[in-house]
Amino acid sequence: MSADQTAGQASATAGLSDLDTGPGRLRHQLDTVALAASTPDDEQPFAELGLKADEYARIKDILGRRPTTAELAMYSVMWSEHCSYKSSKVHLRQFGDLPPSDALLVGIGENAGVVDVGDGYAVTFKVESHNHPSYVEPYQGAATGVGGIVRDILTMGARPIAVMDSLRFGRADAPDTARVLPGVVSGVGGYGNCLGLPNIGGELLFDDCYAGNPLVNALCVGVMKHEDVRLAKAEGVGNKVILFGARTGGDGIGGVSVLASETFDAEGPAKRPSVQVGDPFTEKLLIEACLEIFQQDLVTGIQDLGGAGLSCATSELASAGTGGMHVDLDTVPLRDSTLTPAEILMSESQERMCAIVEPAKVADFLAVCAKWDVLATVIGEVTDGDRLTVDWHGERIVDVPPRTVAHEGPVYERPMQRPADLDALQADDPARLPRPTTGAELQAHWLAVVSSPDGADKTWVTEQYDRYVRGNTVLAQPDDAGVLRIDEDSHRGIALSLDGNGRHARLDPYTGTQLNLAEAYRNVAVSGARPLAVTNCLNFGSPEEPEVMWQFAEAVRGLADGCRELGLPVTGGNVSLYNQTGDVAINPTPVIGVLGVHEDVRKRVPTGWRTAGETVLLLGATRPEFGGSAWASVVHGHLGGRPPAVDLAAERSLGELLAALGREGLVSSAHDLADGGLAQALTESALRYGVGARLHLDGDPFTALFSESTARALVTTSDPKAVKDTADFAGVPVTELGTTGGDALVVGGLPELPLAELRAAWTATLPALFGSPEAAVGTVPAGTVPTS
Amino acid sequence: MRIGVITFPGSLDDVDAARAIRLAGADPVALWHADHDLRDVEAVVLPGGFSYGDYLRAGAIAARAPMMRDVIDRARAGMPVLGICNGFQVLCEAGLLPGALTRNSHLHFRNRDQVLAVERADTAWTSAYSTGQRIVIPVKNGEGRYVGSPDDLDRLEGEGRVAFRYVDGNPNGSSRDIAGVTSEDGRVVGLMPHPEHAVEDLTGPSTDGLGFFTSILKAVVDA
Secondary structure: OOOHHHHHHHHHHHHHHHHOOOOOOOOOOOHHHHHHHHOOOOOOOOOOOOOOOOHHHHHHHHHOOOOOOHHHHHHHOOOOOHHHHOOOOOHHHHHHOOOOOOOEEEEEOOOOEEEEEEEEEEEEEEEHHHHHHHHHHHHHHHHHHHHHOOOOOHOOOOOEEEEEEEEOOOOOOHHHHHHHHHHHHHHHHHHHHHHOOOEEEEEEEEEEHOOOOEEEEEEEEEEEHHHHHHOOOOOOOOOOOEEEOEEEOOOOOOHHHOOOOEOOOOOOOOOOOOOOOOOHHHHHHHHHHHHHHHHHOOEEEEEEOOOHHOOOOOOOOHHHOHHHHEEEEEEHOOOOOOOOHHHHHHHOOOEEEEEEEOOOHHHHHHHHHHHOOOEEEEEEEEOOOOOEEEEEEEOEEEOOOOOHHOOOOEEEOOOOOOOOOHHHHOOHHHHHHHOOOOOOOOHHHHHHHHOOOOOOOOOHHHHHOOOOOHHHHHOOOOOOOOEEEEOOOOOOOOEEEEEEEEEHHHHHHHHHHHHHHHHHHHHHHOOOEEEEEEEEEEEEEOOOOOOHHHHHHHHHHHHHHHHHHHHHOOEEEEEEEOOOEEEOOOOEEEEEEEEEOOOHHHHOOOOOOOOOOOOOEEEEEOOOOOOOOOOHHHHHOOOOOOOOOOOHHHHHHHHHHHHHHHHHOOOEEEEEEOOOOHHHHHHHHHHOOOOOEEEEOOHHHHHHHHHOOOOOEEEEEOHHHHHHHHHHHHOOOEEEEEOOOOOOOEEEEOOOEEHHHHHHHHHHHHHHHHHHHHHHHHHOOOOOOOOO | OOEEEEEOOEOOOHHHHHHHHHOOOOOOEEOOOOOOOOOOEEEEEEEEEEHHOOOOOOOHHHHOOOHHHEEEEHOOOOOOOEEEEHHHHHHHHHHOOOOOEEEOOOOEEEEEEEEEOOOOOOOOOOOOOOOEEEEEEEEEOOOOOEEEHHHHHHHHHHHOOOOEEEEEEEOOHHHHHHEEOOOOOOOOOEEEHHHOOOOOOOOOOOOOHHHHHHHHHHHHHHO
């Protein structure tokens, strides 16, 4: 560790040392409620904890006195952007205003939404960001991102059954990407593999705009029976509050406030102490213990400890329940006995849960925990009244109305402004870019697109993930959607896809977000599933920048309108703001997850071609649409124009057609067209099992290969007439492209492309960039981290 | 016929092993690491996973679990035992199989569909195969590199105790491409790849793994 970093860490903890005592007070003197009342004018380090002056004044108003240091700690983390959604709340209400859906059993507001998938099964799924921690400490940041979302799913009463990850980094060849990416991938794999959760898909994309702000979004999905749904409520006066799982340590203090809710500065103290450290083994035991506890019906309410730790769990449980709770904080088992009460309340130590248990069931609860070697401690109880009180060795250090901490934080109507450069950006149409004209040029551009880091084979990453564990993975990456069996007898299953495209959203956040929704919807549909519900992770820059706030508002409006048109509910989501370094924000990057249901997973449709002699058909209409396309980006480094037009009615028709074709067994493969257009889809379909094709392209071959028009899919069939008839009936245009077979892609007008050559180009990219395994344990190169 | 599957804290593929046993036509019996009761099983599978989080060394703590004392005693008396991945690591740590599993040479966890050559088709767990047969089953591990001193490896090969070798690429740097080994009597077998993940067309790369479980059924019935 360099001297600079040491100094930085010392100054980062200075604010917390002040918290112990307050300036001018003896270090051993505890800041109690009584003391706070008698010393109203003591200065407090609210700004260092991320609170604004007016927010601090409001806390004093609520309490009628200055907060104690412990109370200040709680408010500071719970009123952070990350926990309170203070900038996004006014926009997110649109999701709640969508028409009610029969499929939605639990909606927005709980840890995760719950969807009815039939036969008495309920599925809960959610995606969450861990962007800032993953930049500071890639392995632990990504690992605890997985751990956190898994606990959210577990909290709903479900057995977690799979994870997915959506990752974005700076340029693939940038030196810092070589530090961040391998660590993130090892972290996602290290944690998920050790939990025994298959990783069934996701995304890996690169763009300069993520250089200082990589995006690490993790999704978890869980399954349960309808009657097993659990909620985060503390009800029943006299019921016990039990903290169980790992001991509380000094890691992750202020993770949600000083780390996730601020822009990275070029200068400033090291933020590494704000990153949590994960232990997946403890989490695996916690999962099994929780499921046994649920099975024996031993809890009345449960909440995981994630961002804001005990502050969040106690205030949210109390606020959603009867209203009163008392906690004896000195009973919390500690990893570090020197932690102060405020630090214990703020710690984001991982692998902890909080349950509300009837007194008569406490012994059984503790017995299950003992069986799984999970530490469990009664730390308090549900009380009459509407106060959350916390004592430290018999002295009162917190006495607050819990709703004011958990649910009545500040709400901002941030100023918004359309980005000043947007008109110029949209006017810069890719039509001006030189296009390939000869067959050889077309093929060169094809190879460039599919061998670009975004288009290339992702095996380097997905090989590091277990996709087989639990034995229910029917499809996983590189298929378009992950498909899981949830019942071995009825063969019922689900499909999931997670998609984003920051380039399209940069050009038009409203349309771009709908394009992402359409892509995730289509990916689920090509597997043969019926799309059911939507989740999202909205990654944006600083909400304090009016132009970013405008992008955010447009994206939310686009998603809400899109879901209304597709008839899908939004079951929940996550907002990650402050993804910017200095005044440079990331491209607006909404990542959309769509869940679908398979009545019979045996009828799932894979993406790869397996059999020669089948007809290759393109479903949907192709228009010359290149704004924000992979071709423009890869070949010309260009971002401009307008994104492809959205046609959600066409998307819906295509989805219904694909479901029907799958159900009737009329297609042997289906692949959605998105980034990289037909060139990308042909490459992936042919290389999956090494089956080529002989194809002809009608009209302009450049448009045919590289357009990113939406509502399109590539299918293969042994019964083209039946597929065409079904498509005609559904009103979906069909183009016959040719026939599968051989060991090359032979496309009329282009040189023959041997699969071996195509495979070499497609698979070489990521190993060439990240092949050195030593990079996985690399250290931070000097000068690349903005925090030292 | 009853085949036990032991769950240690951190076992992950225990449900998969139980499913494979069921699909082969036997009754899977859940066994708990802290018990001393083998519940009248006639063979035992030690499943994959990260028992005890791989702390100390992969398999080292599980090898000393109460239930393992019973397994070791019964295995020495001829009860068939199969160790898959972490189960193989446990068997090596327990001294039931020779050698050790260390961190993959490339330091990454790696999950891929792997071709294996079956070199011993006469053990309790491999009689459904023929000698030299190629099978495709998933491999997935971070500490799967089989190592031993050259003398030990020579002796092992001389005694014909290499049960499986990696073909078409060695996924973890194992010495002499060794993927699995057997005890002298052919009753205890351990391997890093996962036959229990290749038992259904719907979810596996093949159904080549089912033979392990039909073999043991036959071995016990014939005994």
